[in-house]
Amino acid sequence: xxxxxxxxxxxxxxxxxxxxxxxxxxxxxxxxxxxxxxxxxxxxxxxxxxxxxxxxxxxxxxxxxxxxxxxxxxxxxxxxxxxxxxxxxxxxxxxxxxx
Amino acid sequence: xxxxxxxxxxxxxxxxxxxxxxxxxxxxxxxxxxxxxxxxxxxxxxxxxxxxxxxxxxxxxxxxxxxxxxxxxxxxxxxxxxxxxxxxxxxxxxxxxxxxxxxxxxxxxxxxxxxxxxxxxxxxxxxxxxxxxxxxxxxxxxxxxxxxxxxxxxxxxxxxxxxxxxxxxxxxxxxxxxxxxxxxxxxxxxxxxxxxxxxxxxxxxxxxxxxxxxxxxxxxxxxxxxxxxxxx
Numbered sequence: 001x002x003x004x005x006x007x008x009x010x011x012x013x014x015x016x017x018x019x020x021x022x023x024x025x026x027x028x029x030x031x032x033x034x035x036x037x038x039x040x041x042x043x044x045x046x047x048x049x050x051x052x053x054x055x056x057x058x059x060x061x062x063x064x065x066x067x068x069x070x071x072x073x074x075x076x077x078x079x080x081x082x083x084x085x086x087x088x089x090x091x092x093x094x095x096x097x098x099x
Numbered sequence: 100x101x102x103x104x105x106x107x108x109x110x111x112x113x114x115x116x117x118x119x120x121x122x123x124x125x126x127x128x129x130x131x132x133x134x135x136x137x138x139x140x141x142x143x144x145x146x147x148x149x150x151x152x153x154x155x156x157x158x159x160x161x162x163x164x165x166x167x168x169x170x171x172x173x174x175x176x177x178x179x180x181x182x183x184x185x186x187x188x189x190x191x192x193x194x195x196x197x198x199x200x201x202x203x204x205x206x207x208x209x210x211x212x213x214x215x216x217x218x219x220x221x222x223x224x225x226x227x228x229x230x231x232x233x234x235x236x237x238x239x240x241x242x243x244x245x246x247x248x249x250x251x252x253x254x255x256x257x258x259x260x261x262x263x264x265x266x267x268x269x270x271x272x273x274x275x276x277x278x279x280x281x282x283x284x285x286x287x288x289x290x291x292x293x294x295x296x297x298x299x300x301x302x303x304x305x306x307x308x309x310x311x312x313x314x315x316x317x318x319x320x321x322x323x324x325x326x327x328x329x330x331x
Binding site: 021024025026028044047048050055059060062089090092093094095096097099 | 200238242253281282
């Protein structure tokens with residue numbers, strides 16, 4: 001599967017959601033991986049993903065600009081095709097502390 | 100921008116907080132980093148372009164008490180400015196993460212946050228256990244830096260907010276610079292000059308490069324001179 005198709009599939013078939021805290025508006029993306037285990041990865045689209053590929057390929061080796069989850073999250077955000085989950089600022093703080 | 104670390108005439112801070120909010124001060128052991136950070140905190144707390152210029156200084160209490168910083172000779176330790184510098188003592192990286200995870204909950208935010216000896220908060224053993232990975236410490240630093248970055252960028256949507264980290268390098272450079280560079284826009288590097296003084300340089304390409312020479316040999320932070328670096 002070529003990278004574009006991979007990304008398109010990730011955007012349209014998988015569940016992406018963005019958790020945004022109210023009333024601060026601070027947010028984080030949650031992207032579901034495409035493996036059978038359906039791992040969920042927290043992601044700041046511009047600069048971070050919790051998946052191992054981000055750590056090994058992007059940060060450590062510097063081989064790629066971003067991982068597929070970051071790309072999917074950015075596409076989902078610009079296409080407004082992700083589910084926005086509003087949480088309280090306190091809940092968001094708890095989520096972020098578990099990063 | 101090296102002037103910000105010394106008790107010298109401060110120029111208007113034209114650095115764009117919103118786009119370059121995270122900085123790193125990297126230097127060898129015992130090169131006056133904590134002293135420079137304290138002076139930076141003092142200078143930030145005296146800036147008068149906004150009504151409140153509160154500074155938060157995050158560090159390990161034991162380290163600070165066993166190696167207290169040296170102030171510049173013309174800084175009065177009883178000055179009111181120090182009322183605007185709040186100390187926060189944390190034990191480990193989890194403490195830092197908790198603070199930045201809850202950053203958006205604060206009613207008032209500091210304009211400058213300083214974390215002394217950032218790398219020291221990440222214990223190799225406990226990070227390896229936490230992530231079940233031999234590179235656990237690096238994983239932990241990546242996550243914490245990303246969280247800090249997200250917090251600071253979000254804060255900058257409403258008002259300027261900067262984060263200044265320090266870390267110790269042994270040898271010529273910081274081993275984990277490749278991690279810091281992802282999230283840190285400006286890096287200040289300290290090098291010994293071989294005769295008891297230190298040279299502070301910035302990697303910023305957006306302004307004329309000035310280097311500062313200083314010493315802490317007399318138990319004061321003493322600026323010896325600032326020179327224009329003409330090398331390109």
